Amino acid sequence: QVQLVEYGGGLAQTGGSLRLSCAMSDRTFTDYSPGWFRQAPGKERRFVATFSGSGHRVYYSDSVKGRFTLSRDIIKKTVYLQMDNLTPEDTAVYYCAARAARGPGGRYFSPNEYDSWGQGLQVTVSS
Numbered sequence: 001q002v003q004l005v006e007y008g009g010g011l012a013q014t015g016g017s018l019r020l021s022c023a024m025s026d027r028t029f030t031d032y033s034p035g036w037f038r039q040a041p042g043k044e045r046r047f048v049a050t051f052s053g054s055g056h057r058v059y060y061s062d063s064v065k066g067r068f069t070l071s072r073d074i075i076k077k078t079v080y081l082q083m084d085n086l087t088p089e090d091t092a093v094y095y096c097a098a099r100a101a102r103g104p105g106g107r108y109f110s111p112n113e114y115d116s117w118g119q120g121l122q123v124t125v126s127s
Contacts, residue, residue: 002027002116004034004096009121012086016125020081022096022118029055029072033101034079036070037111038092038123045095047109049081053101059108063089086125093120 003025012018022034035050049060049070058070069082083090096118097111107113 002032002098004098004116004118006094006096006118006121009094009123011124011126012083014087014125014127016086017082017084018086018123019083020094020096020121020123022079022081024077024079024098027098028077029074029101031101032098032116033103033108034072034096034098035108035114036079036081037095037097037114038090039095039120040089040092043092045111047111048094050097050108051079052108053103053105055101083123086123088125088127090123090125092123094123095120 005023008020033051033053036048037045038048039045067085072079097114098116099114
């Protein structure tokens with residue numbers, strides 16, 4: 001496990017942008033691969049984006065592909081989720097998460113694969 005601290009949530013209008021950040025403590029991207037999930041009101045927690053274990057590939061959910069961009073700063077041990085062209089459907093609590101980088105390949109999309117979680121950030125998009 002690794003401690004994760006999120007910051008950057010807030011309000012945006014449709015078509016606007018927000019940037020979420022998630023800082024890791026103690027561990028590095030060699031040990032843990034970061035990702036993002038979100039949970040809308042009355043819905044289950046769903047996958048948003050993540051790096052592969054190697055960090056060489058990025059995976060996005062179909063609902064955010066082309067609008068959200070995942071990046072990381074290795075020195076700062078921080079992962080970022082740049083969210084552009086926001087819509088009200090993006091309204092949710094966003095959770096940073098991390099899993100063992102050496103885990104099985106292709107198992108990135110279920111929250112059960114992640115053993116570390118941030119505190120959650122509210123993102124609200126108005127029409």
